[in-house]
Amino acid sequence: MTQFPIDPVACLKSLVACPSVTPAEGGALSRLAETLGGLGFATERLVFSEPGTPDVENLFATIGDGGRHLVFAGHTDVVPVGDEMRWTHPPFAAEIADGALYGRGAVDMKGGIAAFVAAASGFLAADGPAGTLSLLITGDEEGPAINGTVKLLDWALAKGHRFDAALVGEPTSAARLGDTVKIGRRGSMSGTIRVPGRQGHVAYPHLADNPVPVLVRILHRLSSLTLDEGTDGFQPSNLEITSVDVGNQAFNVIPGEARARFNIRFNDRWSVADLTDFLRAEIAAAADGTIHELDIVQRPSEWFLTRSDALIGPLSAAIRDVTGETPALTTGGGTSDARFFKDVCPVVEFGLVGDTMHQVDERVPIDDLTRLATIYRGFLDRYFASAADA
Known part of the structure; x- marks a missing residue:
């Protein structure tokens, strides 16, 4: 040696x-x-x-x-x-x-x-x-x-x-x-999804607006996606839900908002811009008219x-x-x-x-x-x- x-x-x-x-x-x-x-x-x-x-x-x-x-x-x-x-x-x-x-x-x-x-x-x-x-x-x-x-x-x-x-x-x-x-x-992109609601007592749901079911629909749609099958140079792209949070310590309170975080590792079928547009459309379809926010964070990389x-x-x-x-x-x-x-x-x-x-x-x-x-x-x-x- x-x-x-x-x-x-x-x-x-x-x-x-x-x-x-x-x-x-x-x-x-x-x-x-x-x-x-x-x-x-x-x-x-x-x-x-x-x-x-x-x-x-x-x-x-x-x-x-x-x-x-x-x-x-x-x-x-x-x-x-x-x-x-x-x-x-x-x-x-x-x-x-x-x-x-x-x-x-x-x-x-x-x-x-x-x-x-x-x-x-x-x-x-x-x-x-x-x-x-x-x-x-x-x-x-x-x-x-x-x-x-x-x-x-x-x-x-x-x-x-x-x-x-x-x-x-x-x-x-x-x-x-x-x-x-x-x-x-592969590229990397992280994001936060926020669904606002209105806090209230679980016994009076008509006086509140529960954001959790909407977020669940969004996450189900995203986690069911097949982004691609991979390419000659790269393995398939994948989206992973990494956090779900409503900030709620009580059993009898409807939360005021619900948040989730995700990360995507993507191949040469996608760019950050194309993937962002795709996600916005998929999330909007799952939200079905409910107000929501998507924030892309942490400087995505191509x-x-x-x-x-x-x-x-x-x-x-x-x-x-x-x-x-x-x-x-x-x-x-x-x-x-x-x-x-x-x-x-x-x-x-x-x-x-x-x-x-x-x-x-x-x-x-x-x-x-x-x-x-x-x-x-x-x-x-x-x-x-x-x-x-x-």
């Missing part, structure tokens, strides 16, 4: 030890900036803000000048740990046991960052890039995703950086390291699909060399910050097996971590070599 000037295990232990629960920086970006600075990267720390959202710290690091420009994207923020008493090892102790490193963020996605930093250290110690290599790291991926990658990317472009390809180090492998590379994602042989070819070859796997190219799963790169440059996602992400006892096998670093190193060699040969 390849040896690295920066050990991926030591790097990951250092990052996991930082309690960077979103939106807190927790020291993770500081440690990462110090490590990258020691490798010769020029680093910049940036804080972005927006009313109603927490301030978020981000990091941009770059080395090289001109030529093909590859950017690695990731995040150091992590989800909350839940009940700490249920963890076999403290979530920020970064302890190693039974061949795995335990800790919140070990898989999602400090492990991917540590593996790439190790790979970059070996790459730079050899020949270095025949072009430019950057890391774009946010502290807002697990949060609202407003003051993170999207603004950091805009800032980098305004500074004159032009990216030819992006690699996002999310944990994409399904069952074995290297079995899956993501080349796109589907995307990128195919670049200059990116996929070197990555797939590096994966085969280390694991023997020929990765499946898929668009499944949830959203990620890769969606912010789709209009800038080709982007792929590849990283660790994600079977313990967001769970109690999140952990990464040490062997997987070192093999991922080796894959990333092989990818860097191939990607920049192909640029030099072009």
Whole structure:
């Protein structure tokens, strides 16, 4: 296995030890900036803000000048740990046991960052890039995703950086390291449905207006929909009801309003605009003249699909060399910050097996971590070599 000037295990232990629960920086970006600075990267720390959202710290690091420009994207923020008493090892102790490193963020996605930093250290110690290599790291991926990658990317472009390809180090492998590379994602749209009523005593329904039956009709219609059967590049679209609430603690009171929330993951049969129009028509039909409201929230994201042989070819070859796997190219799963790169440059996602992400006892096998670093190193060699040969 390849040896690295920066050990991926030591790097990951250092990052996991930082309690960077979103939106807190927790020291993770500081440690990462110090490590990258020691490798010769020029680093910049940036804080972005927006009313109603927490301030978020981000990091941009770059080395090289001109030529093909590859950017690695990731995040150091992590989800909350839940009940700490249920963890076999403290979530920020970064302890190693039974061949795995335990800790919140070990898989999602400090492990991917540590593996790439190790790979970059070996790459730079050899020949270095025949072009430019950057890391774009946010502290807002697990949060609202407003003051993170999207603004950091805009800032980098305004500074004159032009990216030819992006690699996002999310944990994409399904069952074995290297079995899956993501080349796109379905779109995501969330919404709230509100049906107003008039509160009253259940014994006198003629003096009230119960919104619950109307909301039930709407939800039944939506949950019965078949949006599509899938397409060549994407799995079927799906709509899921995620919350129903009337804010009522009493048995003998008709509520004054009823609300429901939903999320849709949609493929290339739809756009946000088309899907919104479709939903409005379906909800109106179910409401049958009853007053109702539909509010689309949380900045919906469109589907995307990128195919670049200059990116996929070197990555797939590096994966085969280390694991023997020929990765499946898929668009499944949830959203990620890769969606912010789709209009800038080709982007792929590849990283660790994600079977313990967001769970109690999140952990990464040490062997997987070192093999991922080796894959990333092989990818860097191939990607920049192909640029030099072009």
